[in-house]
Amino acid sequence: MTMERAERFDHLREHSIRLPQVLFQSITHMGPGLAVAFSLLVGFAFAGAAMPLSVLLAILVCLMIANSVGQLAKQMSSAGGLYTYASQALGPKVGFLVGWSVGFVELIIAPSVFLVTGNLLATSVGLPWWFWTIVATGIVFLLNYWGVRLSTNTGIVLGTIEIAAFLALGIYMIVRAGDANTLQVFNPANSLEGTWSGVFKGMIFSILAFQGFEAAAPLGEEANHPRRTIPQAVFFSALIIGLFYLICAYGGVMGWGFGDMEAYANNPDPWHKLATTFWGVGWVIIFFALINSALGNANGGVVAATRIVYSLGRIELLPLIFGRTHPTHRTPDVAIIAQSVFALLLALGLGFVFGPIGGFSINATALTILAILVYIVICVSSMVFYLQEHRDQFNVFLHAVFPIVAILVLFVALYYQFSPLPEYPIRLGNWLALAWLLAGFLALALAAARRPRAIEATRDIFVEDEP
Numbered sequence: 304m305t306m307e308r309a310e311r312f313d314h315l316r317e318h319s320i321r322l323p324q325v326l327f328q329s330i331t332h333m334g335p336g337l338a339v340a341f342s343l344l345v346g347f348a349f350a351g352a353a354m355p356l357s358v359l360l361a362i363l364v365c366l367m368i369a370n371s372v373g374q375l376a377k378q379m380s381s382a383g384g385l386y387t388y389a390s391q392a393l394g395p396k397v398g399f400l401v402g403w404s405v406g407f408v409e410l411i412i413a414p415s416v417f418l419v420t421g422n423l424l425a426t427s428v429g430l431p432w433w434f435w436t437i438v439a440t441g442i443v444f445l446l447n448y449w450g451v452r453l454s455t456n457t458g459i460v461l462g463t464i465e466i467a468a469f470l471a472l473g474i475y476m477i478v479r480a481g482d483a484n485t486l487q488v489f490n491p492a493n494s495l496e497g498t499w500s501g502v503f504k505g506m507i508f509s510i511l512a513f514q515g516f517e518a519a520a521p522l523g524e525e526a527n528h529p530r531r532t533i534p535q536a537v538f539f540s541a542l543i544i545g546l547f548y549l550i551c552a553y554g555g556v557m558g559w560g561f562g563d564m565e566a567y568a569n570n571p572d573p574w575h576k577l578a579t580t581f582w583g584v585g586w587v588i589i590f591f592a593l594i595n596s597a598l599g600n601a602n603g604g605v606v607a608a609t610r611i612v613y614s615l616g617r618i619e620l621l622p623l624i625f626g627r628t629h630p631t632h633r634t635p636d637v638a639i640i641a642q643s644v645f646a647l648l649l650a651l652g653l654g655f656v657f658g659p660i661g662g663f664s665i666n667a668t669a670l671t672i673l674a675i676l677v678y679i680v681i682c683v684s685s686m687v688f689y690l691q692e693h694r695d696q697f698n699v700f701l702h703a704v705f706p707i708v709a710i711l712v713l714f715v716a717l718y719y720q721f722s723p724l725p726e727y728p729i730r731l732g733n734w735l736a737l738a739w740l741l742a743g744f745l746a747l748a749l750a751a752a753r754r755p756r757a758i759e760a761t762r763d764i765f766v767e768d769e770p
Contacts, residue, residue, distance in 0.1 A: 350505025473554030668732025
């Protein structure tokens with residue numbers, strides 16, 4: 304830890320939140336309600352009635368990725384999160400590129416969700432989408448500005464509401480199915496492609512619904528006992544939400560009808576129809592849960608993004624002012640203000656040019672590609688770190704088999720992001736991700752020439768774990 308550097312910036316409120324808040328930072332960051340209603344739809348187009356099998360396989364892969372994150376988190380705690388892990392294991396230049404990628408991913412999550420929220424409320428309640436986008440931005444800004452305890456406790460409430468609502472409908476449909484319940488959902492022959500290929504494609508797109516389970520990592524300086532709390536939060540968020548996805552996927556098959564899953568995949572909002580069919584006016588509960596999910600997802604993105612911006616500011620890869628915290632709330636207030644303004648401008652700009660759904664799709668595609676690349680680097684980091692720094696703790700399964708399997712699957716997921724290319728304007732997200740990566744290499748070259756000490760500082764840990 305660089306103590307001289309540590310005295311030059313404001314500290315966050317260290318060791319101020321416990322496992323429940325950290326756990327729900329990851330859970331709400333995944334936006335589980337939105338994922339069930341919309342993200343898993345792409346997987347259903349391939350897996351059909353066998354989608355529960357795809358989700359089950361995705362749970363296993365994501366737990367392997369979570370293992371790599373957790374193995375690194377238990378050795379170091381930092382608001383830099385993933386980029387600190389990569390820098391310690393693979394060198395500061397790789398850490399810089401991971402920070403560059405993760406920072407962008409987290410920065411565009413909130414505007415993406417604001418667009419979805421605005422569109423959902425505009426079509427259901429009235430008033431234009433941009434009005435609701437501005438309102439959502441303001442709500443999330445205040446939650447983060449007033450303190451990490453408020454924002455993370457709000458995450459617990461929002462996450463619990465959305466999970467409870469979707470679980471209630473999913474279990475209700477399973478019970479109503481009665482004798483129609485079947486284990487044939489775990490038979491790959493029942494995928495829409497009729498083979499394992501459909502199941503595997505469904506699994507790839509199911510993995511993307513888990514994106515964000517690692518969002519607890521940037522709370523490494525604010526969590527109580529971070530080297531224990533962060534790994535637990537990352538692992539159990541992936542496990543809990545994985546089981547949630549499994550129940551909802553199976554419930555969706557039972558509720559819609561085992562033999563009619565092609566129609567499910569072609570419906571733009573199947574859970575609205577399911578809720579209306581089984582609960583009548585009770586569909587409002589699912590609608591409310593979706594709004595909760597959107598706000599929780601955006602809130603989680605802002606928490607993670609601002610901690611990364613703050614950590615880059617204090618090592619002067621960004622202006623040092625971003626390493627400042629509020630004197631009372633101990634939040635990275637400058638980073639929160641800057642991120643909120645950026646999120647609002649980006650959401651409004653994309654929304655007016657491409658429409659709220661088009662703008663969301665562009666952002667979602669870009670952040671998915673970058674997140675896959677980061678996961679691959681973190682899995683490699685886990686292997687290298689334990690081989691080089693903690694050989695006495697090296698475990699062939701935890702630090703070799705699991706990361707390698709995860710890497711192979713992630714490369715396949717990356718392939719399907721480009722083959723075939725999405726339709727316009729969604730494919731703009733592919734080029735946005737590649738352009739951001741290219742800009743990252745250029746920024747690395749510039750920073751290495753002008754601020755080499757700042758690059759080296761991506762290794763630094765600025766807080767000690769509690770005894």
